[in-house]
Amino acid sequence: MSSLDDRQPGSGYWRSLQEYAGTEEFKALCRGEFPEGADRAPDALSRRGFLKIMGASVALAGLAGCRWPRETIVPRAYRPSGIEPGRPRAFATAFALGGDAAGLLVTSYEGRPIKIEGNPDDPISRGSADALAQAAILELYDPDRSRHPMQREGGARKRRDWQAATAAATAMARPLAARGGRGLHVLSEASASPSLDAQRRRFLAAFPEARWHVWEPLNHDHAYAGAALAMGRPLRAVPSLDKARVILTLDADPLSGSPSALANARDWAAGRDPKRAMNRLYAVESHFSITGSMADHRYPLQASRIEAFALSLAAELSRRGGDGGEAQRELRRALGVHLSHEFEESFLSALADDLEHAGRGALVLAGPGQPPLVHALVALMNAQLGAVGNTVRYVEPPAGEETDQLGSLRALTRAMAAGEVQALVMLGGNPVYDAPVDLDFGGALDKVPGSLHLSLHDNETSRRAQWHLPRAHFLESWGDARAWDGTHYTVQPLIAPLYDGRTPGEVLALLGGDAAPQAHAQLRESLQGALGGDAETAWRRLLHDGVLADSRFPAASAALDVDALSAAVAAKPANGGYHGLELELHRDHSLYDGRFANNGWLQELPDPISKITWDNAATMGPDTAAELGLAHGDRVRLSAGGRSLDCAAAVVPGLAHGTVALALGYGRSAAGAVGDGAGFNGYALRASDALHAVGGLAVESLGGSYLLAGTQDHWLIDKVGFEGRQSRIHELVREGSLEEYEANPDFARELDEHPPLVSLWKEFAYEGHRWGMAIDLNSCIGCSACAVACQSENNIPVVGKSEVSRGREMAWIRMDRYFQGEPENPSSVVQPVACVQCEMAPCEQVCPFQATTHSQEGLNDMVYNRCVGTRYCANNCPYKVRRFNFFHYTKDTPEVQKLANNPEVTVRSRGVMEKCSYCVQRIQNTKIQAKNEGRAIADGEIQTACMQTCPTKAIRFGDLNDESAQVRALHGDHRAYTMLAELNIKPRTAYLARVRNPNPRLVSTTHEQRSHS
Structure with missing residues (x-):
């Protein structure tokens, strides 16, 4: 890689370090029309790999999805009630993850769920859904899902039926019942389900000596411990970003990563309108997160040093506070010791001033990986600023919530190793894969006489347990769930269990001797008190709405324990500054903790910052890479705590100096055909005393390189060469400061100055509908929910790592990520x-067969049957948004298997070009419905898939000829512009320029140009 010093610093935008440095490889890429190898025929190996991926992720979906409602075989004149052929229906349910949840609407087509969207009646999602929830459709139809109970006898595993499994479970529990359940342990995932908690209480009442444990590799232990330190008991913090004027995140990513992040993202975006008072976001973090990418000021800092930063900031804020009592003065003295000058005084002082000025409109958040003291300090700062009750409130954790999951898992593992566990029932999870490596959970499990694991897949833990039971998918199950703020949802099945799976509640009932448990009855019983007098009517209303009104948790009293805080701060030694290389282990944007590793949609979803697909990598900043003598793609060995991991290095801008970041969730050995072997297992370096930041890291080059299939330099707009592209890139993405906007609201439009544009022929007059779109760059956070929504809605195939590396990805919407600065x-x-x-x-203008042509409403339509694959259209498209089918993706797919697709969208064949259609099928459906009802189409009634799912509502669609349409107003906004308008191609999609709100005191300081180490 060329030296970064070869390039003169400037204010230009760049998408990769190769572009920033102007390497010869990047210049060659700019000269080419398509990525190298894009026109190369596949070899036999890559085709086999493609067929394996397609067979596992898409092609076999229809085989599982063709289940119809049960009927008698007597002929009927009418279909069953609720089924109208050809007409989709929507049902409310919920998606739970890690003890959090959000409401969904699932579209069902003739008894088959085909599309997941947000529930507009849900106060959390409000019609939005994140990428993980939407990809659950593919997970439902995954042919690698477990289909049968399996028993391990000696070294062999044998297929069994549910009768044998039920008998074994009962025999496992019966002898322990006489001892009150002593020796019987249950290990579950974190659950957001009140009905499952009711089952847990009944189970422990029947087995009073049994023990219940909870483990999630991505948990909130430190947040609960910090709250207990600051306020005397573990409380749950619920932020309200819509009320915040100044926000500080300490190694936190509130805009992504959990179902409730949908509400956080929406509330944050509500404060980014430059026509009103804008909020300001500061991010102090070790690696580039989605929240950090949206920050007005970002301060890179190693994860282990954020505690020292929090102590310094708390000391600065406390120094400015009132005198208070003796306890407050003692706390101020303890904090004063930690007022460090190792952090830039200008940044710390300006940040403290900003927070102090915002007062109750300030909000400080800490990430779950930060130690308890940081969370306690955050509670202190929010209280001192007056934010509690306004921008953040505290609630009691739900009943059954385990607030020390690591301690719970450690106690279980210790009991297993000591021979105290006679029977272990594992309800979900994968602790053999994701438990801290020093606990050796797999080795301890081998010592348990009876073990049973319930899971969707026959995974790593299933293969070490004596019995594995197939789990029902949440789209096949009855249940309920609560959001982080307590909002209560129902979970209802959209389809009968495809593989005869069971829910955790049903397995618990089996252990208690119920041979035929019914999840529906369990749910009705647990909701009896909440449904009120007319229970049947309330039940039907709840199923229809999917959410219980006014069900969030009430605020809890949260008085600070100043004496405990003073003692904790006084006991903390001063931080000695930079301590060398450090490994940060973090949640993966796509695979979460690894449970979604067999989902092709998520594997092929580019990371929002590095743009790597199908892999994780040891990411590091360019300065750290230079010190280690490493380049992008080099093979390396990471060593820490006497353990090592061989992986690939990736050089990514913005990481704190001395930080090497590795996403968890990869390196699976029993994920399925799609996920096996993808990436590197970060859990191999994750010990119980260092779950987030691992110190004493050594990085060794192994020589050679590893292929990382990234998309950051694919589809470069306007292939006029490197210098020409650099001169135009500021016209593609436009931004300015709030001060610039207030001085000149039209700053974005002034870049469109060009000679008068003249067409060579008479332009068409659109008298009817004229569909258009507007995208607000001020609100878009790059979460990629729109990309997954488009893939699900439009039957876009997965192509695999090899094809992505050749530039053959098929996504209709891409997320161009630009950097600016050093x-x-x-x-x-x-x-x-x-x-x-x-x-x-x-x-x-260049298609010789009119395969791409214009409709009367201005849509650029594709006539697939006319396309012969010349690719002239892709050559002539200045936006590079057309995708070519190099393979006949559905050639080997039986007709029945195609039922997994959206039936309203054509499945394309080999040799055909495709692209975004503005979801023309949704337009046509709404037009037909409005015509049948004799009315006009209302503004906002037609929602494209990307618009519907966007959590920040950055995308708007509508009729530009409708004077009252929101999209028309946005096209006329001061910030609105169209890309490449000087080409006179008249694009229908407009962008609204991004407006940043920097602190005027920090605009010219050096912390915006360099790392802080």
């Missing part, structure tokens, strides 16, 4: 790009 700490902006439906479309 690589050690650049700012970032993201721009979704799909077909912009040009009115004077260049693609149409």
Whole structure:
């Protein structure tokens, strides 16, 4: 890689370090029309690999999804009630993850769920859904899901039926019942289900000596411990970002990563309108997160040093506070010792001033990986600022919540190793894979005489247990769940269990001697008190709405324990500054903790910062990489705590100096055909005393390189060469400061100055509908929920790592991520790009067969049967948004298997070009419905898949000829512009320029240009 010093610093935008440095490889890429190898025929190996992926992730979906409602075989004149052929229906349910949940609406087509969206009646999602929830459709139809109970006898595993499994479970529990359940232990995932908690209480009443344990590799132990330290008991913090004027995140990513992040993202975006008072976001973090990419000021800092930063900030804020009593003065003295000058005084002082000025409109958040003291200090600062009760409130954790999961798992493992566990029932999870490596959970499990594991897949833990039971998917199950703030949802099945799976509640009932448990009855019983007098009517209303009104947790009293805080701060030694290399282990944006590793949609979803697909990598900043003598893709060995892991290095801008970050969830050995072997297992370096930041890291080059299939330099807009592209890139993505906007609201439009544009022929007059879209770069956070929504809605195939590396990914919407500034700490902006439906479309002008043509409403349509694959249209598209089918993806798919797809969207064949259609099927459906009802189409009634799912509502769609339409107003906004308008192609998609709200005191300081180490 060329030296970064070869390039003169400037204010230009860049998408990769190769572009920043102007390497010869990047310049060659700019000269080419398509990525190298994009026109190369597949070899036999890559085709086999593709067929394996397609067979596992998409092709076999229809086989599982063709289950119809049960009927008698007597002929009927009418279909069953509720089924209207060809007409989809939506049902409310919920998606739970890690003790959190959000409401969903699932579209069912003739008894088959085909699309997941957010529930508009849910106060958390409000119609949005994240990428993980939407990809659950693919998980439901995964052919690698477990289909039968399995028993391990000696070294062999044998297939059994449920009768044998039920007998074995009963025999496992019966002898322990006489001892009150002593020796019987249960290990479950964190659950957000009140009905499962009721089952847990009944189970422990029947087995009073039994023990219940909970483990999630990504848990909130430190947050609960910090709350207990600061307020005397473990409380749950619920933020309200819509009320916050100044926000500080300490190694936190509140805009992504959990179901409740949908509400956080929406509330944060509500404060980013420059026409009103804008909020300001500060991020102090070790690696580039989605929240960090949206920050007005970002301060890279090693994860282990954020505690010292929090102590310094708390000391600065406390120093400015009133005198208070003796306890307050003692706390101030203890904090004063930690007022460090190792952090830039200008940044710390300006941040403290900003928070103090915001007062009750301030909000400080800490990430779950930070130690308890940081969370306690956050509670202290929020209380001192007056934010409690306004921007953050505290609630009691739900009944049954385990607030020390690591301690719970450690106690279980210790009991297993000591021979105290006679029977272990594991309800979900995968502790053999994701438990801290020093606990050796797999070795302890081998010592348990009777073990049973319930899971969707026959995974690593299943294969070490004596019995494995197939679990029912949540789209096949009855149940309920609570959001982080307590909002209560029902979970209802959209389809009968495809593989005869069972829910955790049903397995618990089996252990208690119930041979035929019914999850529906269990749910009704647990909700009896909440349904009120007319229980049947309330039940039906609850199923319809999917959410119980006014069900969030009430605020709890949260008085600070100043004496405990003073003692904790006084006992903390002063931080000695930079301590060398450090490994940060973090949640993966796509695979979470690894449970979604067999989902092809998520594996192929580019990381929002590195843009790597199908892999994780040891990411490091360019300065750290230079010190280690490493380049992007080098093979390396990470060593810490007497353990090592061989993996690949990736050089990514913005990481704190001395930080090597590795996403968890990869390196699976029993995920399934899609996930096995993808990436590197970060859990191999994760010990119980260092779950987040691992010190004493050594990095050794192994020589050679590893292919990382990234998309950051694919589909470069406007292939006019490197210098020409650099001169135009500021016109593609536009941004300015709030001060610049207030001085000149039209700053974004002024870049469109060009000679008068003249068409060579008469332009078409659109008298009817004229569909258009607007995308607000001020709200888009780059979460990629729109990309997964588009993939699900439009039957877009997965192509695999090898094909992505050749530039053959098929996604209709891509997230262009640009950096600006120095690589050690650049700012970032993201721009979704799909077909912009040009009115004077260049693609149409070169197609020799009119396979791409214009509709009467201005849509740039594709006629697939006319396309012969010349690819002239892709050549002439200045936005590079057309995708070519190099393979006949459905050639080997039986007809019945195709039922997994959206039946309203054509499945394309080999040799055909495809692209975004503005979800024309949704447009047509709404037009037909409005015509049948004799009315006009209301503004906002038609929602494209990307618009519908966007958590920040950054995407708007509608009729540009409708004077009252929101999209028309947005096209006329001061910030609105169209990309490449000077080409006179008249795109229908407009962008609204991003406006940052920097602190005026920090605009010219050096912390915005360099790392802090």
